[in-house]
């Protein structure tokens with residue numbers, strides 16, 4: 648019988664706490680097998696199936712932005728399996744991480760997943776439609792600026808994007824909004840979504856910006872790269888998205904200087920002049 652307590656604890660208390668199932672496993676397996684299993688469990692935990700589409704440039708951009716702009720809240724609209732939010736909460740410890748999901752099934756499933764991997768205190772899950780969740784989080788003070796929004800709620804009859812944007816524009820002065828599955832102008836290589844014949848595009852969202860943000864600086868970053876530049880290659884074409892910076896122009900210019908190589912992957916459009 649291997650000395651489980653010594654070997655498992657040598658590996659580190661964190662992994663044992665995160666994977667308590669390793670203890671009964673360790674009773675029946677060698678120290679070497681236990682270490683291999685712990686490694687597998689840890690890599691499963693840290694590598695959700697498709698965090699931010701496994702787009703390494705997007706991931707790098709998000710982590711750098713969270714840090715550089717001293718973002719205090721990450722808010723995801725549309726949790727699904729929790730892949731993206733779990734990946735992010737694992738990488739960034741010092742911000743509030745919130746995700747909302749309207750479907751009870753996905754909400755409960757992700758809640759169980761969070762509890763299983765001991766991350767339920769890191770991610771605040773909300774079982775509500777995204778515009779209502781955004782509104783209530785602002786009103787309760789849970790959601791504070793600067794915030795980074797990952798707007799990815801769709802698939803149902805009701806597509807909440809414009810209502811999410813209305814809430815955000817009503818409450819936000821300096822935040823970053825990243826809309827997923829977005830049509831990137833002049834880049835047919837990047838996939839985007841269409842709902843009921845309406846493209847997820849600038850044409851669709853720009854009236855909201857015209858009417859709501861008279862005094863707020865707007866900067867748009869569009870991805871300008873292809874699969875060959877990504878760490879994990881996919882047989883699918885990369886998804887389009889847009890990052891909209893509200894009231895952060897000066898900081899964004901400094902960001903682009905500091906992260907020059909990363910910024911080369913984006914086209915920066917100022918205001919509404921597109």
Ligand SMILES: C[S@@+](CC[C@H](N)C(=O)[O-])C[C@H]1O[C@@H](n2cnc3c(N)ncnc32)[C@H](O)[C@@H]1O
Nearest residue numbers: 725727730731748749750776777799800801807
């Ligand atoms: C593409 S998936 C989200 C993927 C997830 N953001 C990620 O990166 O792993 C879209 C999710 O949005 C959810 N959804 C649809 N309408 C919603 C709404 N009004 N409010 C919140 N979530 C919604 C769907 O149930 C689905 O789970």
